[in-house]
Amino acid sequence: MADSPDLLVSDAERTHVAGQLREHYEAGRLTLDEFQEGFDEAHAARAGGQLEGVLRQLPSAKLPTVRRRDRRWRSLAFQYALVNVIAILIWAFSDGPRDNFWPKWVFLVTLILFVRRAFGHRHRALPPPRPPR
Secondary structure, three states: OOOOOOOOOHHHHHHHHHHEEEHHHOOOOHHHHHHHHHHOOOOOOOOHHHHHOOOOOOOOOOOOOOOOOHHHHHHHHHHHHHHHHHHHHHHHOOOOOOOOOOOHHHHHHHHHHHHHHOOOOOOOOOOOOOOOO
16 A cells, blocks of 8 residues: 555555455455445545545454364364264273273374364464565
8 A cells, every 4th residue: 555645556556455355355344335335445546545544444454364274173073073982982882891991092192183183283474465566
């Protein structure tokens, strides 16, 4: 975006702001009417201040957003729960001693695997965003 609110903006800057609006709409922060209004304002903007006004109520693009990949913990939880239930059923219907509850080791291993697979990649830094062209 332009450094000063009074400077004229380019088509590339208008397109960049329209792209940011699209991301906010896809994230659920804008209704379709709000998106369309902001989109029209962005393409009609002549100065940097007008473009800044389009994004006035939206969070900065630098804030982290939840990605679809981050929701995979639900399916992983179901898979690991299924493994644990099967282990308990095998233990319950086996003829072995009842005082040795060996599925506790299955619980421990699946818990470690679940936490690593579902939440382990969050500490990695995201690559810096590319500047608009």
